[in-house]
Amino acid sequence: MNSFAVIRKAKEDDIREKYPTVSHISFINKLLQPYKSKEIMLNDITAAEIKIPDGFERIKLKRSCKFGNEQYGYVLSKDYDINFNLFFYHSCLIRALDYYTVSLGCDLRLGEVAIADASTLEGRNCFFLLLPFARRIILISKKSRSLFQM
Known part of the structure; x- marks a missing residue:
């Protein structure tokens, strides 16, 4: 695309x-x-x-x-519900985060990433999208049992 x-x-x-x-x-x-x-x-x-x-x-x-x-x-379109996929939206955000951190001089491939409230849908999507290139991912959640069901 x-x-x-x-x-x-x-x-x-x-x-x-x-x-x-x-x-x-x-x-x-x-x-x-x-x-x-x-x-x-x-x-x-x-x-x-x-x-x-x-x-x-x-x-x-x-x-x-x-x-x-x-x-x-x-x-x-999110307003008119046309071809809107939440996973696509999150993948665009993660790619933008990757470019932004590289432009600041700190690369996600060399550091750690902490996902706050990882038991939500956004947290799970971020986890799966960060898996290919993050060095270490830390999951933070109050509902620890829901993390095991990923």
Whole structure:
């Protein structure tokens, strides 16, 4: 996967920032089309954020999904429950954590990682995603019996 698009609902502040002249007219807000607010590149992966203003959301959602599939190849949305996989979300966070720690000069491959509340779904996903490249993983939880059921 070289690129993906994230579809989100546009907030009033975002609309005022993007369209300062027409944002105060309420019925025109419903006619505003979806727009690409950000595009982020990390190595070879491109991520774009598409925001959808309120009003006629089904039509706008269909249009933005079509645009995202043509332009980026993969579309996901937590707000509209499109292709949203919690494991994929956690894997993106772990990869970002890996790049962030390397940019700070401390590599996860050389140090220890402590996962607080490892008995939750997020803790278990982080554990399985950190297994290939973390040197040592410390699991912390109040529910120690649930750790044995992984």
